[in-house]
Every structure is written in structure tokens, then in C-alpha cells.
Amino acid sequence: MSNVEIGLMAFPVLLAIIFLRAPIGLAMLVVGVAGMWIVTGSPNIILSKFKSETFSTFASYSLSIVPIFLLMGHLAGLGGMSQALFKAAEAWLGHRRGGTAMAAVGACAGFGSICGSSVATAATMAQVALPELRRAGYSGGLSTAALAAGGTLGILIPPSVVLVIYATLTETNIAKLFLAAFVPGILAALGYMLVIALYVRIHPHSAGSLPRMPYRERFAALRAVWPVTVIFIAVVGGIYTGIFNPTEGASVGALGTGLVAWAAGGLDWPRLRAALIATASGTAMIFLIVLGAGFFNAFLALTQMPQTVSAWIVAQGFGPWFILACILAIYLVLGCVMDSLSMILLTIPIFFPVMLALDFGLPTEHMAIWFGILVLIVVEVGMITPPVGMNLFVINAIDRTTPMRETYSAVMYFVATDLTRVVILAAFPAITLFLIP
Amino acid sequence: MKNTAYALANIMAMLGGLVLVAIILMTVISVIGRALIPIGLGPITGDFELTELGIAFAIFCFLPLCQLVAGHATVDVFTSGMGARANLVLLALWEVVLTATMIFIAWRLFAGFSGKLGNNETTMLLRVPVWWGYGAALVPAGVGVLVGLWSAYDRVMAALTGKVSRTIEGASH
Numbered sequence: 001m002s003n004v005e006i007g008l009m010a011f012p013v014l015l016a017i018i019f020l021r022a023p024i025g026l027a028m029l030v031v032g033v034a035g036m037w038i039v040t041g042s043p044n045i046i047l048s049k050f051k052s053e054t055f056s057t058f059a060s061y062s063l064s065i066v067p068i069f070l071l072m073g074h075l076a077g078l079g080g081m082s083q084a085l086f087k088a089a090e091a092w093l094g095h096r097r098g099g100t101a102m103a104a105v106g107a108c109a110g111f112g113s114i115c116g117s118s119v120a121t122a123a124t125m126a127q128v129a130l131p132e133l134r135r136a137g138y139s140g141g142l143s144t145a146a147l148a149a150g151g152t153l154g155i156l157i158p159p160s161v162v163l164v165i166y167a168t169l170t171e172t173n174i175a176k177l178f179l180a181a182f183v184p185g186i187l188a189a190l191g192y193m194l195v196i197a198l199y200v201r202i203h204p205h206s207a208g209s210l211p212r213m214p215y216r217e218r219f220a221a222l223r224a225v226w227p228v229t230v231i232f233i234a235v236v237g238g239i240y241t242g243i244f245n246p247t248e249g250a251s252v253g254a255l256g257t258g259l260v261a262w263a264a265g266g267l268d269w270p271r272l273r274a275a276l277i278a279t280a281s282g283t284a285m286i287f288l289i290v291l292g293a294g295f296f297n298a299f300l301a302l303t304q305m306p307q308t309v310s311a312w313i314v315a316q317g318f319g320p321w322f323i324l325a326c327i328l329a330i331y332l333v334l335g336c337v338m339d340s341l342s343m344i345l346l347t348i349p350i351f352f353p354v355m356l357a358l359d360f361g362l363p364t365e366h367m368a369i370w371f372g373i374l375v376l377i378v379v380e381v382g383m384i385t386p387p388v389g390m391n392l393f394v395i396n397a398i399d400r401t402t403p404m405r406e407t408y409s410a411v412m413y414f415v416a417t418d419l420t421r422v423v424i425l426a427a428f429p430a431i432t433l434f435l436i437p
Numbered sequence: 438m439k440n441t442a443y444a445l446a447n448i449m450a451m452l453g454g455l456v457l458v459a460i461i462l463m464t465v466i467s468v469i470g471r472a473l474i475p476i477g478l479g480p481i482t483g484d485f486e487l488t489e490l491g492i493a494f495a496i497f498c499f500l501p502l503c504q505l506v507a508g509h510a511t512v513d514v515f516t517s518g519m520g521a522r523a524n525l526v527l528l529a530l531w532e533v534v535l536t537a538t539m540i541f542i543a544w545r546l547f548a549g550f551s552g553k554l555g556n557n558e559t560t561m562l563l564r565v566p567v568w569w570g571y572g573a574a575l576v577p578a579g580v581g582v583l584v585g586l587w588s589a590y591d592r593v594m595a596a597l598t599g600k601v602s603r604t605i606e607g608a609s610h
């Protein structure tokens with residue numbers, strides 16, 4: 001068997017192990033190590049690599065942003081900011097048909113601007129908005145689906161942990177990626193609101209409405225959101241203008257979020273402890289995947305499989321758009337069973353060289369940014385597609401009264417807007433790129 | 438045994454968490470210092486190096502807890518139809534492999550530590566000997582081995598007897 005064939009064989013083996021419930025990071029690590037042993041014929045390279053590689057993978061300045069953003073997300077739920085966001089959105093939208101559900105989506109978008117994780121956004125906003133939605137007479141299916149879809153805005157709207165990983169894998173500028181994610185994120189929120197407006201016309205009994213609020217109260221509710229605005233502008237603005245690097249921006253944001261929570265009386269020792277413990281587990285999960293993917297990809301590089309495959313794909317003479325469509329479709333299928341980070345770490349080393357070799361009429365850096373945003377959206381669709389959409393599980397665990405079946409059927413409307421948006425953003429790269437100099 | 442494993446993992450996670458908070462505070466102080474260069478202050482020398490050393494230590498601290506609460510990402514949609522006992526067996530199998538990996542990582546980390554101890558490699562600005570970082574990480578890595586051994590034993594017993602002592606909090610995707 002040639003090295004390239006060994007590299008190709010590794011994928012079905014890896015997927016089989018993962019589908020047999022092995023931790024994904026562990027599976028990549030084990031297959032990568034076994035593959036290296038087979039290709040080099042001795043364990044020496046593995047023994048010497050492991051002397052320093054684990055430590056140096058963890059001692060990464062650019063990835064230090066990941067635990068900091070996770071902590072920031074866990075602190076953000078403590079300072080009353082999630083409530084303020086929902087109240088403000090409800091004051092402006094609540095009187096419309098489906099308005100409270102739209103408000104929940106809007107609040108998720110606001111929360112996503114200070115939280116880089118989709119599950120944390122879904123869980124936090126569900127705590128705040130689910131009781132209000134049910135009280136205003138919304139059906140369980142619509143309520144849970146709107147919050148699960150809204151949760152994906154946590155990743156789509158910067159800051160975003162997944163984009164950080166994509167940036168390090170492809171050596172793309174993280175500040176530009178954050179900026180590029182902004183407009184697609186807003187479009188996502190608007191798309192979800194539009195879906196809600198359509199849904200309540202198709203299913204008139206699924207929504208209630210609230211009395212119209214006077215403008216004085218609307219502006220008062222909006223003013224209460226100022227800490228979120230300040231933190232978002234400081235973090236993303238600061239990173240983008242180069243006042244500080246991403247890790248520094250995340251640190252400023254985490255400290256600011258902690259201070260807001262503390263000033264609001266929401267940060268006592270037990271809560272800080274819980275936030276740190278949750279951050280610990282989430283961070284360890286991500287870094288085991290990063291470590292495993294590092295070894296798996298080092299093994300693949302040794303077999304030269306990625307270059308061979310990308311050269312082969314390009315040589316087939318398929319159009320670039322057809323190949324892009326295939327790549328995005330693969331993410332959609334994988335996303336039904338796998339989490340976003342694992343998918344990106346596993347596939348970008350193969351797909352990115354393919355993308356680089358194709359001509360979309362864009363400069364390389366712009367292509368990398370545009371492709372990153374498209375991938376970000378399709379992997380996030382996986383968070384809300386049955387059977388294993390993580391956000392659906394999170395919301396379902398909070399709202400025990402709604403059968404999963406009802407959530408599944410309502411969430412397909414939101415998946416439909418996601419797919420529409422991917423097609424539009426793929427067809428018109430300028431929507432993503434016009435802010436990028 | 439169970440309580441000891443949980444206590445060790447929690448202490449490590451908190452220690453790592455506090456190091457993370459310290460990194461955040463140091464970074465913000467450094468940013469403020471840099472902004473105040475005109476009045477004679479400056480950034481903290483070697484803040485990058487301190488962040489790298491601290492974050493590596495913190496992540497080694499986070500691993501035991503993640504293993505104990507089954508926080509690692511898995512795909513369980515294909516095995517959910519296989520029955521409870523088969524799943525217990527799979528859980529035990531991967532827990533043993535994970536613990537073996539943790540032992541391997543700790544062993545190679547010690548080898549790396551021994552190697553750095555001999556040479557005089559230091560960080561760029563602060564001239565911190567690199568073996569300090571490796572040595573510090575050995576502590577949580579060692580705890581990770583102990584916690585992993587108990588966790589693997591517990592899962593194997595669950596597979597053999599069918600009695601589960603801990604539920605899966607699961608970050609399954």
C-alpha cells in the first residue's frame with residue numbers, strides 16, 4: 001500500500017472509531033499515531049514528537065484566546081445582560097405577531113456579540129426567554145426552535161471560537177475574519193425573524209402578542225443594554241483597529257464582563273467557581289481535539305495525501321463552484337452527527353488546499369475569509385439539524401414540556417433560511433467582503 | 438476513591454481556572470501599561486511568555502475534570518440503538534484508551550522535562566528556564582493519570598457488573 005493510500009484509508013477507520021463513541025480528539029490522536037508508526041516503520045518519531053508537542057500545543061499564544069472567550073461567555077450570563085437584551089428587544093418587537101420570538105432571536109444576536117459559543121448562547125437566552133415565550137402564548141415548538149436557531153448566532157456574530165480555530169489553521173487574519181462575519185451574522189438574525197413572521201402566518205395558533213410599548217419605555221429598555229454595547233465595541237473594535245491583539249481583546253472583554261456581573265451583584269464565589277469549572281471542561285474538550293487533530297494532520301502531511309487529493313480533484317476539471325458546493329454539502333451531512341470544531345480541524349487541512357487551487361476571481365486572502373464564513377455557517381447548521389443538533393438538546397433539556405418532535409418540525413423552517421443564506425453568500429462574495437479593505 | 442478522584446480533579450480545575458484569571462488580569466494590566474507609555478509606564482515584560490506558560494499549565498489542569506465528567510466530544514447517535522450494556526462496554530474501552538493516552542503523554546512530558554533540564558534553554562525575554570514550564574505541567578499531568586486510572590477502573594467495573602456509579606453529563610454532539 002502506498003503512503004497516499006494509507007492516508008486515504010485513515011479516514012474510514014477514523015470515522016468508524018468516532019461513530020463507535022470514541023472521544024473525537026482521542027480518536028484523531030490514536031489514528032494519527034498509528035498511521036505515523038505505519039508510514040515511518042518505527043515509533044521513534046512519535047516518541048520524540050510527544051516529548052515537546054503536547055506542551056507546545058497547549059502553550060499557544062494564539063489559542064489562549066479560546067479559554068478566555070469561553071470564560072467571558074460563562075460570565076456574560078451573570079450580570080443581567082441577557083435579561084436586559086431580551087427586555088429591550090421585546091419592548092421594540094413584542095407587539096408584533098411572533099414578536100416575542102423575534103425578540104428572543106434579537107437578544108441572542110446581542111448576546112452573541114459578547115459570547116463566542118453557540119451552546120452557551122442558546123442555554124443562557126433560553127433561561128431568560130423561554131418562560132416569557134410560554135407566558136405570552138407561544139407554542140413549544142416555535143419557542144424552542146427559535147432559541148436553538150438564535151443560539152447559532154453566538155458563533156456567527158463575532159467573537160467566535162470556531163473562527164479562531166479556522167484562522168490558526170489557515171493563517172488568516174482573525175480581525176478581518178471577525179469583521180467579515182458581522183454582516184452575515186446580522187443577515188442570519190433578520191432571516192430568522194422573517195421565518196418567525198412566516199411561521200406564525202402558517203400556524204396562527206403558535207403565537208401570541210403583547211400590548212404595544214410607548215417609545216419612552218422602549219428607549220429606556222434600550223439604554224439598559226449599554227454594557228453589552230461597550231464590551232462589544234471595545235473587544236471587536238479594539239482588535240480590528242489594532243489597539244490590541246485578539247488575546248488582549250478577549251482579556252479586556254472577559255474582565256469587563258466579570259466587572260459588569262460583579263457590579264450587578266451576580267458574581268459571587270460559587271458562581272465564579274461554576275463559571276471556571278464550566279470553562280475548564282469546555283477548554284479541555286477543545287484542546288484534546290486540537291492536540292489529536294495536530295497529530296492526525298501531521299500524519300496526513302507525511303503521507304502527502306492532502307496534496308495528492310487536492311491535485312487530483314483540481315485535475316478532474318470540475319468547475320470551482322461545483323467543488324465548493326460539494327465541500328459545503330459534505331459539511332452539512334457531517335454536521336448532522338459531529339460538532340463544529342472537530343469537523344473544521346479534520347477537514348480544513350484537506351479542503352483548504354483545494355480551495356487555494358481553484359479560481360473564484362478573488363485574491364487569496366479574500367477567498368480564505370469568504371470560505372471561512374461559508375464554512376462557519378454550514379457547520380453551525382449542524383447545531384440545529386436533527387438528529388444530533390447540540391442546541392436542540394440544550395434547549396430541550398431546559399424546556400421539558402415540549403416533545404423533541406415538535407422542536408424538530410419547527411426548526412426545519414430555520415434550517416431552510418440558513419441554506420438560502422449560504423447560497424446567497426456563496427453567489428455574492430461581496431456581501432461578506434465589502435467591509436474588508 | 439470516587440470522592441478523592443473528584444476532589445483531585447476539581448482542585449486541579451480550580452487551580453487552572455485561577456491561573457487563567459491571573460493571565461487575564463496580567464494581560465489587561467499590560468495593555469493599560471502600554472497605553473500609558475506617555476506618562477512613563479509600559480507593558481509587562483514577557484507578557485506573551487507568561488501567557489504561554491500559564492495557559493499550558495491551565496490546560497493540563499483542566500484535562501482530569503473533563504475526563505471524569507465525560508466532557509469530551511463524542512458522537513453517540515450510531516451507538517444509541519445498541520443497548521445499554523454494549524454502550525457500557527464501549528465507554529469502558531475508550532476510557533481505558535484515554536487513560537493509556539494520558540499515561541503516555543505524562544511519560545513523554547517527563548522525558549521532555551528531563552531533556553530540558555539538561556540544556557539551558559530559556560524563554561526569550563524573561564530568561565525563564567523552559568524546564569520550569571514542563572515541570573509545573575507534570576503535576577496536573579500526574580494527577581490526570583491518577584484520576585484517569587480510577588475513571589477507567591470505574592467504567593470497566595460498570596461494564597462488567599452493569600451497575601453505573603456516575604451518569605454521563607456528556608458533551609455529545
